[in-house]
Amino acid sequence: MTTPEPYGGGREPFRLLPIKQVQVYREIFTQLDRLVSGSNPGTRLLPERELAEQLQVSRVSIREALRALESMGKVEIRRNSGTYVVDPDGTLPVEYLLAGAEPGVATLRSLTEARAAIETRLVQTVCRQVAPDLRPAREFLTRAARELSGEDTDQGSLDLRFEAILGRAAGSPVLVRVQKWIHQAWITAWGDYGVAPGDRRSLHAEHVAILDALERGDVALAVSQMDAHVDRHINERTHPDEGG
Incomplete structure (x- = not known):
C-alpha cells in the first residue's frame, strides 16, 4: 500500500504576505462593494481622492479595494477617466x-x-x-x-x-x-x-x-x-x- 502524497505534491508554495491594515482594507472593500451594488451599470464613482476623504483613509487603500473590485468584474478603471460600475450584482x-x-x-x-x-x-x-x-x-x-x-x-x-x-x-x-x-x-x-x-x-x-x-x-x-x-x-x- 502506497503512502498518500502530502498536500502540495512537490508544488511550490504560495508566498503568503500580510494585507496591510487588513481590518481597514476589509471595511473599505465592504463599503465600496456596497456602493457599487447599489449603483446602476455605467455609473461613474467619485474620484479616489474624494472617496479617500469621505472614508478618511489613504488613496492607496482606496486604490487597492478598487483593483480588487475590478478583478471581480464589478467595476472598470479607465485611465484618465475614472472608475465605472460594470456588474453591480456580481456577488x-x-x-x-x-x-x-x-x-x-x-x-x-x-x-x-x-x-x-x-x-x-x-x-x-x-x-x-x-x-x-x-x-x-x-x-x-x-x-x-x-x-x-x-x-x-x-x-x-x-x-x-x-x-x-x-x-x-x-x-x-x-x-x-x-x-x-x-x-x-x-x-x-x-x-x-x-x-x-x-x-x-x-x-x-x-x-x-x-x-x-x-x-x-x-x-x-x-x-x-x-x-x-x-x-x-x-x-x-x-x-x-x-x-x-
Whole structure:
C-alpha cells in the first residue's frame, strides 16, 4: 500500500504576505462593494481622492479595494477617466461557492484547485485563437510596471486584473463568467483570511513571463507558466497575520 502524497505534491508554495491594515482594507472593500451594488451599470464613482476623504483613509487603500473590485468584474478603471460600475450584482455566485465554508486553509486550497483549472484552461483557449488580441494585456502590464514601487514587495496582492484580461482574450463568454465568479470568491476568501498569496512585483514578473510565451505562440510554455503561477500549495498558518 502506497503512502498518500502530502498536500502540495512537490508544488511550490504560495508566498503568503500580510494585507496591510487588513481590518481597514476589509471595511473599505465592504463599503465600496456596497456602493457599487447599489449603483446602476455605467455609473461613474467619485474620484479616489474624494472617496479617500469621505472614508478618511489613504488613496492607496482606496486604490487597492478598487483593483480588487475590478478583478471581480464589478467595476472598470479607465485611465484618465475614472472608475465605472460594470456588474453591480456580481456577488450572488460567491454566496453559493463559499456557502458553509469557514475562512481558512481548507477553503483556500479548494479555491486554488478551482482557479488553477479555470486559468490554465483559459490560456489554452487563448492559444487556440487564430489571432488572439493580446494588446490589452501588454498595455496593462506596461502600465502596471510604471506603478510598481518599493512597497510592493512586503505586502500581499489580490489583483487579478491581468488574468481577467486574458480571459476576455479567450473569446469564451461562459468560461469568462466562471472565471469572474472564481475571482470573486478568491478575493473574498483571502481577504477574510488576512493574507494574500504573493507580492505585486513578483506576480507582475510571472504575468510578464506568461504573456511573453503567449506572444511567441509557445503553447506548452504559456500553460506551464500559468500553472506554476496559480497551482501552488498553501502551508498551514495557525495565526494569520493581521498586518500592520
